Structure formats: C-alpha cells, structure tokens
Amino acid sequence: MLKSRNLLLVVLAASLYVACKTDPAYDKATQLAIDDDKIVNALKASEQTAAFTKDPSGVYYNIISAGEGIAPVIDDTLLIHYVGRTFPQGILFDSTATNVDSLSTKFVLADGIEGWQKxxxxxxxxxxxxxxxxxxxxxxxxNLQNVDSALVENTNLDFDIRLISLKHKDNTKNK
Known part of the structure; x- marks a missing residue:
C-alpha cells in the first residue's frame, strides 16, 4: 500500500511539473534580427534588393502606386484587397484579391498585425x-498551420495590398 501511495505521489508531482512548465519568453528583438537576415539574404538571392526599402520598424516595402488623398492613421477603417504569401517560399496562405471592390476586407488598422500598421x-x-x-x-x-494555411511559427510574410478606401474615425462629439 505504501509503495502504491508513493508511486501515486511521484506521478502526481510529475504531472503537476509538466502542466506548470511554460514556454520560454518570446524575444522579439532577437527574432527580428533573425528575420531580417533571412529577408536580406532572400532579396539578394532573387536580385530584388533595390526594389525594397526598409522601414525603421523592420518592414520592407515597395510602393507600386502611391494613391491619392490622405494616408490612413491607426484608428481608420480601411477597405483593402490583399494577397498573403510566405516569404521567401511564396506559398499562398490567404487572399481577398478580386476585381470587385465590394468584396474587399474591412478592418480598423489598429486591429491588423504590426507590419500592416507600419x-x-x-x-x-x-x-x-x-x-x-x-x-x-x-x-x-x-503556429497557425491548418488545412488552409502554411503559417508555422516565425514565418516571414509577403503581402501585396491595394488600399481601396478609408474612413477616418469621427473623434468629434455631438453637441
């Protein structure tokens, strides 16, 4: 009986240890440096380095057409079409690109990923x-990998985005 109780206590203690074990903290700065090396090497290998500019945040961009009017700010509601691929593999993981503007994606910029916000x-x-x-x-x-997606942890992204329209948040109060 004593052996059974001791065995049960060992199993319980091991279970609690495994259940309480946490993943190491995500080090954004280190991962950003790793990602940057991968992006730079892929751009060099494909001879596209000159086509992209690096934003201070770490996002690389190529403005295909600037558009007209006012640029969006963080609280604006945007209508966009986009194609999302992994980089540099080019695996399509999401797309809303159509020629029908009414089928565009509507969202508040603040709700998008940080790279979109930048x-x-x-x-x-x-x-x-x-x-x-x-x-x-x-x-x-x-890890967002599922039947419809190729996104595993630490996947660099390649988005082609067309900004259809925006609506500024009304910050005025009714009088």
Whole structure:
C-alpha cells in the first residue's frame, strides 16, 4: 500500500511539473534580427534588393502606386484587397484579391498585425504596396498551420495590398 501511495505521489508531482512548465519568453528583438537576415539574404538571392526599402520598424516595402488623398492613421477603417504569401517560399496562405471592390476586407488598422500598421500608412486610397513583414511584426511564434494555411511559427510574410478606401474615425462629439 505504501509503495502504491508513493508511486501515486511521484506521478502526481510529475504531472503537476509538466502542466506548470511554460514556454520560454518570446524575444522579439532577437527574432527580428533573425528575420531580417533571412529577408536580406532572400532579396539578394532573387536580385530584388533595390526594389525594397526598409522601414525603421523592420518592414520592407515597395510602393507600386502611391494613391491619392490622405494616408490612413491607426484608428481608420480601411477597405483593402490583399494577397498573403510566405516569404521567401511564396506559398499562398490567404487572399481577398478580386476585381470587385465590394468584396474587399474591412478592418480598423489598429486591429491588423504590426507590419500592416507600419506599412499600409505609406500609401493612400487607390495605392498599392508590397510588404515583406518579419515574423516578429506578423504572427510571431504562433503556429497557425491548418488545412488552409502554411503559417508555422516565425514565418516571414509577403503581402501585396491595394488600399481601396478609408474612413477616418469621427473623434468629434455631438453637441
């Protein structure tokens, strides 16, 4: 009986240890440096380095067309079409690109991934941009791989985005 109780206590203690074990903290700065090396090497290998500019945040961008009007800010609601691929593999993981503007994606910029928050404001309505987003500014170490997606942890992203329109948040109060 005593042996059974001791064995049960060992199993319980081991179970609690495993259940309480946490993953190491995500080091965004280190991952950003790793991602940047991968992006730079892929751009060099494909001879596309000159086509992209690096934003201070770490996002690489190529403005295909600037658009007209005012650039979006963080609280704006945007209508966009986009194609999302892994970088540099080019595996399509999401797309809303159609020729029908009413089928566009509507969202508040603040709700987008950090790379979108940094890159989309570089264009105006009617503009188009290609963003190479380090995983640290994208989905980070989240594993989003499923039947419809090729996103494993620390996947760098390649988005082709067309900003159709924007609506500024009304910050005025009714009087």
């Amino acid at each position: 890159g989309i404001p570089l264009i105006k309505p009617g503009g188009r941009i290609r963003l190479l987003i380090p995983s640290a500014l994208g989905y980070q170490n989240r």
